[in-house]
Amino acid sequence: MSLDKEFKEIPGTIIFDAEQSRKGYWLNQFCMSLMKAENRERFKANERAYLDEWKMTEDQKQAVMARDLNAMMALGGNIYFLSKIGATDGKSFQQMAGSMTGMSEEAYRDMMINGGRSIEGNRRIGEHGDAQRTNKDK
Amino acid sequence: MARITASVYSSHIPAVGAAFDLGKTHEPYWQKVFSGYDFSKQWEKEQKPDVIFLVYNDHATAFSLSMIPTFAIMTGPEFQPADEGYGRRPVPPVIGHPELASHIASEVIQKDFDLTIVNEIDVDHGLTVPMTCMFGKVDAWPCKVIPFAVNVVQHPVPSGARCFALGQAIRAAIESYPEDINVQVWGTGGMSHQLQGPRAGLINRDWDNEFLDRLIDDPEGLSKMPNIDYVREAGSEGIELVMWLIARGAMADTRGGPKPKVAHRFYHVPASNTAVGHLILENA
Numbered sequence A: 001m002s003l004d005k006e007f008k009e010i011p012g013t014i015i016f017d018a019e020q021s022r023k024g025y026w027l028n029q030f031c032m033s034l035m036k037a038e039n040r041e042r043f044k045a046n047e048r049a050y051l052d053e054w055k056m057t058e059d060q061k062q063a064v065m066a067r068d069l070n071a072m073m074a075l076g077g078n079i080y081f082l083s084k085i086g087a088t089d090g091k092s093f094q095q096m097a098g099s100m101t102g103m104s105e106e107a108y109r110d111m112m113i114n115g116g117r118s119i120e121g122n123r124r125i126g127e128h129g130d131a132q133r134t135n136k137d138k
Numbered sequence B: 001m002a003r004i005t006a007s008v009y010s011s012h013i014p015a016v017g018a019a020f021d022l023g024k025t026h027e028p029y030w031q032k033v034f035s036g037y038d039f040s041k042q043w044e045k046e047q048k049p050d051v052i053f054l055v056y057n058d059h060a061t062a063f064s065l066s067m068i069p070t071f072a073i074m075t076g077p078e079f080q081p082a083d084e085g086y087g088r089r090p091v092p093p094v095i096g097h098p099e100l101a102s103h104i105a106s107e108v109i110q111k112d113f114d115l116t117i118v119n120e121i122d123v124d125h126g127l128t129v130p131m132t133c134m135f136g137k138v139d140a141w142p143c144k145v146i147p148f149a150v151n152v153v154q155h156p157v158p159s160g161a162r163c164f165a166l167g168q169a170i171r172a173a174i175e176s177y178p179e180d181i182n183v184q185v186w187g188t189g190g191m192s193h194q195l196q197g198p199r200a201g202l203i204n205r206d207w208d209n210e211f212l213d214r215l216i217d218d219p220e221g222l223s224k225m226p227n228i229d230y231v232r233e234a235g236s237e238g239i240e241l242v243m244w245l246i247a248r249g250a251m252a253d254t255r256g257g258p259k260p261k262v263a264h265r266f267y268h269v270p271a272s273n274t275a276v277g278h279l280i281l282e283n284a
């Protein structure tokens, strides 16, 4: 039984399923390698060379070097894995999540303090909420 | 015989652990979060549990894509707090209960819940942050802990109904353990939050509170809610809330016993990207 197609009809959201997991396998496993301090050092010293050690696609490597989290998600990344890149860069989870919304860090933080993003208009693609941009729009 | 006296439900937000470790608990932003656990710390001092059966999920810490167990029970003697990329949290090691854990594994596997058995694992914020919220700063945790991990990272993740039924089986297993010990069952994660994509920052206060109401009064009905509803209404990471149904399934009323007493209920937005929910139910 494949996953309910309704999962694909949520705006601004990528569901990490078996298909995304296959696509992003080495991207995510590269991220896991950053849990070790010596790997973080090697990555920071020469990102391209470190990425070339992994069986990642060129698109995935470019997305990592550009720190484009939405692109990494579309290419099979999972946020819990991608967060290791943020940790390597000294970024908080709030900075990482906010960077995917097109909002400034301050605007995102203020939105959270004021109760977060509303669900209204953001349940299904085609409604009129503020999360209806696809992940590829900037 | 072992007794389940209470169940505890709590978010397990990494930033809450960081705020605690960095001594920021009195800053107004964090004080509002930690105040929700003042009652709970006092309550735990009085309850003195011997063992906590603690349901959480690993966040690409010990399990990568190389292994994704749907349900994993930790039967080892000791577990270290994990380095999640920011260094290990300065909290004590978690002491397991191999005898009770093995007993539970043996009982529920024979009831057709095919658990993965894990003996060596580092435990991440999903487990250590609720421990900090409930016990504060300690040199050693005051009780033993059986970690129990659920896959909520790669879909399909287990349904609420399966989690609820598993909780019922865990209850029967614990109650058939011959030693007279006080056991709590905890469910962690949630509440509404989404950490990815243009919809990041989603919070659904009404849905969260209805979830709490139904968890208290109609857990079996709630357990039938399909996973798509969690993701759509509570955000892509809100799916963690299915884990609360394991703890709820372990309460006496799910097998004809009396309704539990609500000892404490707390809800606050935000902590970082997330809605904080916390509930304590006592078996009568």
Ligand SMILES: [Fe+2]
Residues within 6 Å of the ligand: B012, B057, B059, B126, B189, B190, B240
């Ligand atoms: Fe979590």
